Each structure stands twice: as C-alpha cells, then as structure tokens.
Amino acid sequence: MNRSLSGRPEVTRRDPAGDCLAVDRPILQAPIGSLASVDLVVAVSRAGGIGSLALTWTDAASAARQVGAVKALTNAPFVANFVLAFEPIALSAALDAGVPIVTFSWGLPGPLVKSVHSAGAAVGVQVGTVDGAHRALDEGCDFIICQGVEAGGHVQSSTPLRILLPAVVAKAGAVPIVAAGGLADGADIAEVIRLGASAAMLGTRFVASMESHAHPAYKAALVAADSDATVLTACFDGGWPYAAHRVLRNSTLQNWESAGCPPSGRRPGEADVVARGQRGDVVRRYDDMPPHSRLDGDVLDCCLYAGTGVGRITAVRAADSLVKELWHDASVCLGRPGNG
Numbered sequence: 521m522n523r524s525l526s527g528r529p530e531v532t533r534r535d536p537a538g539d540c541l542a543v544d545r546p547i548l549q550a551p552i553g554s555l556a557s558v559d560l561v562v563a564v565s566r567a568g569g570i571g572s573l574a575l576t577w578t579d580a581a582s583a584a585r586q587v588g589a590v591k592a593l594t595n596a597p598f599v600a601n602f603v604l605a606f607e608p609i610a611l612s613a614a615l616d617a618g619v620p621i622v623t624f625s626w627g628l629p630g631p632l633v634k635s636v637h638s639a640g641a642a643v644g645v646q647v648g649t650v651d652g653a654h655r656a657l658d659e660g661c662d663f664i665i666c667q668g669v670e671a672g673g674h675v676q677s678s679t680p681l682r683i684l685l686p687a688v689v690a691k692a693g694a695v696p697i698v699a700a701g702g703l704a705d706g707a708d709i710a711e712v713i714r715l716g717a718s719a720a721m722l723g724t725r726f727v728a729s730m731e732s733h734a735h736p737a738y739k740a741a742l743v744a745a746d747s748d749a750t751v752l753t754a755c756f757d758g759g760w761p762y763a764a765h766r767v768l769r770n771s772t773l774q775n776w777e778s779a780g781c782p783p784s785g786r787r788p789g790e791a792d793v794v795a796r797g798q799r800g801d802v803v804r805r806y807d808d809m810p811p812h813s814r815l816d817g818d819v820l821d822c823c824l825y826a827g828t829g830v831g832r833i834t835a836v837r838a839a840d841s842l843v844k845e846l847w848h849d850a851s852v853c854l855g856r857p858g859n860g
C-alpha cells in the first residue's frame with residue numbers, strides 16, 4: 521500500500537492494513553501473555569474477530585508451532601504480538617510460519633517494520649501517547665493500537681482512553697486506530713467507534729473466556745470483581761521491573777501497601793512461593809506471571825491483571841459467542857442492528 525500522509529515515507533507491501541482489519545466483527549482479542557491459547561485465537565478469528573498470540577516469551581520452535589496450529593484451523597487473520605521491552609526472539613519464526621499480522625508494544629519497532637512487511641505481514645504498534653502515535657506512523661506502521669490508562673496488564677499510557685483516542689485519531693489521518701483499555705461490553709465498543717476507532721481490542725474480557733489458559737479461580741475473581749476493584753501499581757515486578765501494571769487488589773498488594781510500598785528486597789513475603797506448576801515451575805509472590813490453569817497453591821495471591829471494565833464482566837464465556845454478542849450489542853448501540 522502507498523500512503524501519502526504528509527511527511528511520512530510511503531510503504532509498499534502485499535497485505536494492506538485496511539484489509540487486515542476489515543473483518544466481519546472488528547474486535548481484537550488482546551495478546552494476554554501466557555493466557556492466550558491457540559484455541560482462544562482460533563475461536564475469536566473464526567467468529568469474525570481477530571485473535572492474538574502472545575509470543576514474547578516463546579522460543580522460535582514453539583512460536584512456529586503455535587502459528588502453524590492457528591493456520592491449520594482457520595484462514596482468518598490473526599496476530600502475533602511481541603513486547604519490545606524484551607528481545608523478539610521468535611519474530612522471524614512467526615513470520616516464516618506465515619503469521620498475517622504482527623503487533624508490537626512497549627517500544628517502537630524501527631527496522632522491524634521493514635522485516636515484517638518483507639514477509640508480507642501487516643504491522644500494528646500499541647502506543648500510549650499522541651507523540652508515540654506520531655512516531656509509529658513515521659516508522660510506517662499500518663495501524664495503531666491506542667491504549668488508555670484503564671487497560672489491564674502492563675500499561676504504557678497515563679491518559680484516559682476517551683481523551684487519548686480522539687487525539688490519536690486526529691493525528692493518524694487514514695491509518696486505522698484500534699482502541700484498547702477498560703473495554704468490556706458492546707456499549708464500550710460502540711463508544712470508541714463513535715470516537716473514531718476502526719476496531720476495539722479487549723484483553724481482560726477474553727481472560728474470562730472458556731478458552732483462555734487462566735486459572736478458574738482467577739476467571740471467577742474477574743467475574744466477581746466490582747468496577748473499582750483494580751489498581752495501577754508497580755507491585756508485581758518480578759520478571760519485568762519498572763513497568764506499571766493494572767491488577768485486581770489482592771492480599772499480596774494490600775500487605776505491600778500496608779507496609780508502606782517498600783522497594784524490592786524489603787517487601788512482605790518476598791521469598792514466598794505462592795503457587796507451583798506440574799513441571800516444577802514456581803510463582804513467587806511478586807512475580808509478573810498471572811495464574812494459569814495448571815498451577816496449584818494460593819493462586820489468588822498471584823498477579824491478577826485486570827482492566828477497569830472488569831465490573832461489566834458477568835460470566836466466563838465461550839469466545840465464539842462472546843465475539844458475536846459483543847459486536848451485535850455494539851451494532852445495536854450504533855443504530856446499525858443488521859451489522860451484528
């Protein structure tokens with residue numbers, strides 16, 4: 521595609537971004553780290569949305585297997601995501617295996633944009649500021665993910681989505697914008713589309729899906745949580761220091777806050793192993809690892825990522841019917857009920 525936005529390099533590639541986001545139901549399942557299963561990605565993409573594999577902490581062989589597994593089950597578009605706070609060690613393997621869309625977060629991709637385009641895939645970059653959006657556009661990305669401070673998981677932004685999104689939309693010209701952060705139902709999706717987004721990306725809502733790898737107790741905690749249950753914190757920094765994240769309040773967080781939020785090395789229960797996996801893997805109290813379904817122990821003491829939309833999650837749902845219902849409800853809110 522050749523774009524002619526003023527001052528920006530023109531980019532030539534095989535798979536125009538406009539096409540890659542032009543799905544029946546413009547809802548992206550966010551990359552939700554280790555909780556993003558192949559089954560989840562396939563279910564979302566088959567339902568007319570766009571699923572995302574989270575391949576940052578995956579080796580090349582496993583990344584190729586996951587991309588191949590999704591492609592074997594659907595021809596629909598899906599994403600491989602890489603958090604650029606870490607080396608994207610599996611990017612080449614994911615591209616070689618034929619992933620159609622790559623997204624980056626926590627950094628600008630620079631020369632990686634060319635590598636992805638050369639492989640025929642489209643590039644999205646998650647940003648948390650207008651200036652970040654400007655830089656991502658200058659680098660030739662095909663779409664922007666605009667993350668507001670309401671987001672669950674690691675949070676790049678310090679600005680509410682309803683303020684940031686219109687400013688990023690105004691900056692982006694014809695480049696599509698995906699809105700993310702605190703979105704949980706059809707009315708939320710309709711609102712961001714009214715504000716100029718081409719699609720919505722939901723993370724926490726899909727953690728509480730049947731197909732996610734999240735521990736059942738974590739899913740139940742999301743369903744039970746009120747809208748004021750989340751906090752933006754630096755508490756769970758094991759594995760990824762100096763990166764703000766939004767979580768449900770739990771006993772680990774409350775005890776740390778009650779102790780005066782002491783730094784690493786002086787935190788209450790710092791050496792505790794709170795949960796164990798069947799392969800001998802352990803989760804320590806302040807690790808950044810959310811609880812997956814094969815862990816035993818005090819899983820609710822682990823890091824429970826959640827966005828501010830959590831109060832509107834009322835049940836653990838199958839991803840297929842969830843995507844369809846979300847878009848149906850959004851279409852009704854937008855006054856286009858036939859679209860859902």
Ligand SMILES: Cc1cc2nc3c(=O)[nH]c(=O)nc-3n(C[C@H](O)[C@H](O)[C@H](O)COP(=O)(O)O)c2cc1C
Binds near residue numbers: 555601723
């Ligand atoms: C459990 C969990 C894990 C996440 N892991 C990633 C990740 O691996 N890469 C990434 O770019 N974003 C990750 N995110 C953030 C999402 O990309 C997205 O910005 C966020 O989920 C949107 O907010 P919401 O959760 O309120 O819908 C994660 C979010 C959650 C809840």
